[in-house]
Amino acid sequence: TGQAKPGTDDDGENAVRPFAFCGGPMPGHKLAIRDDHGNDLPDRLIGRVYIWGPSVMNGYFGDPAATKNVLSKTGWLDTGDMGYTVAGKLVITGRGKDLIICNGRNIWPQDIEWAVEGLGGIKRGDAAAFSVEDKDGAEGVVVVVQCRATETEARSQLMREVRAAARLVAGVDCTVVLAQPRSLPMTSSGKLSRTAARENYLAGRYDAPEADMGLRHAAYSTLTAAGGD
Template identity: 45%
Template sequence: DFIRFFFACQYAGLVPVPLPISLHLGGHQAYVTQLKRLLESCQASIAMAPEGFLPFLEEAATELDLVLIGGPETFASLEETHGPLSPLESQELAYIQYTSGSTRWPRGVEVTQSAVMTNLSGIIQHGLQVQPGDRCVSWLPFYHDMGLVGFVLGPIASQLSVDYLSTRDFAMRPRQWLELMTKSRATISFSPSFGYELCVRRLGEDFNEHYDLSSWRIAGAGAETIRADSLSRFAKTLKASGFKPEAFLACYGMAECSLAISFAPLNKGLEVDRVDGDQLSNNRLAMPFFQFSTDDNQARCSKFVNCGVPLPGYEVQIRNKNGDVLDERESGVIFVRGASTMTGYFNDPVMTEEVLSPDGWLNTGDIGYWVKNSLVIIGRSKDMIIINGRNIWPQDLEFMAEQQAEVRPGDSSAFSVSSPDGHEIAIMVVQCREMDTQKREDLVQRLRSLVHKELSIPCYIELIPPRTLPRTSSGKLSRSRAKADFLTRIQWEEVTPMLSTIARSA
């Protein structure tokens, strides 16, 4: 139904706006509130939802002036019209894509016909180098840019077959993804890192199922920080099923650029850049790290995945806070300009002006650096933890937590907060299944000591129940919401003495 409606809008000259179907964002009322914000933000006049979600849509639109609301059957019963169809213009809006993190303050990316077609051309010809006989499988949601552009518009533009698995079915039973890859002999499928992690977690190391993944030539990874260790575990677990680690393809992109900005080389697997963590934190230099002989040396090594060269037609610069263009291995904010970049955020000139310059340069908000004309992505600038003038990346803290036996990948979130006395404090919130009080305290002390040993900073550790950390509509960890949730429940008068003790011990 989604695909039929999406292209019906194209024919009719309407602007489709895919919205998330996702109750894990906080339950019934939170979802209804989010839907209302999105409907208001895009100035919707018509809304369609599957029958199961229609009550949520109707509740969200109660006070809004929509012309028509209904399910597929409602629209199928409308009288047909036979008027002339106007040809599409290149600068006409193709659709509005909401960014995955925009729940409280929605940001709708304006994607033109020309922008998305230019991006599709780059993806098909250069990023994937599509071949005759390629076949796709996707469980990615259609409201996400990788699901929509990569696996709805992409297969249509390249005339490839694609088999879909619902996102809900994948989350409940991820092995269905592997079963569908086996059955269809698919060659192309993508997932954020957490999708590969979920497969390994559910399969276990001694699974008995037989899969044939020998046809899988492109196992794309993107949409969030690429966790090389997680993908390596996936490759190791499914080696006997014919999966080849060389199939992994790292890429970088964002909805503000339709989808893709850069791709790593095909058939090479993941290229991990190992850099001196102290140099990166203190001097913003991503200097190669060669010594791996001791645990202490390993602790100072930060690892990032190379996301390859930009697609043709893009200009990419890495700049410091003063706007100066940086050289190789100098980390800074990534700026992009090209035919696939957005025209702006819908009905939001203030936010558009913040990120898009008059001459077309887009501030991605991501931090990265160059290595031999390839982009290496470190993370989001807004997620950076700054303690005593040092830049600490949340991924480094989260990785420490996830190396503990009690913690699974994706079960930790690191950020910083300002205490009442004005000091910036590193916080790590960790989902923990352990119920024994002493074992929980041991985990906290172990993590605190590890952070102090490796980064020389104090860190407050909070243990929370499983399935508590907030996610975006596409399933990614939301550090900003985790921080907001932490601040709503923290009692400063209770934790300040503890933080003072931690600070003194550091």
């Protein structure tokens, strides 16, 4: 969990992250923000978003194991979203499955993505950050960047700048992959799909530097051995 603090006029543009209020629960419904141990969190502390009410599903058809993972015996549904409340109003900050856990630290992929926007012509939506597990179970951070530069030196400089930005905002070293424009996958609602970007990376659909091939192949072997795509 983390804390969401209101921005001030003294904060720089890069220090502030805008999020939209989603409103409060519908009549007859309840909303809760909880930590990893199921404890309710107060306003402005970020945790997992849970909902309860008559419109919540009874379960996944024919999949009791999946139902048990997200639905409690008392009817509370783990939405998979991360967020916080302000005076009962919900703010969504991201998806729980997108959260990067590296060296025991929680890292928001958006923090890395926002940090690299503007570097070397990178536009909003041009970057995707996600974690990849190697054969030893260690988490590594990968940043895929849609790159329009064609000159070797410009591309090398961009990779150095992206690595430096990731170290600055998240304190991690990352693998940088330069991909073709419009190659990052989007959801049906037009949002970046980090899960699909990770799958594309593991499947070798992006041109990864030779130095990074070991991480990709080790992670892909782990994924396929577990039965993933």
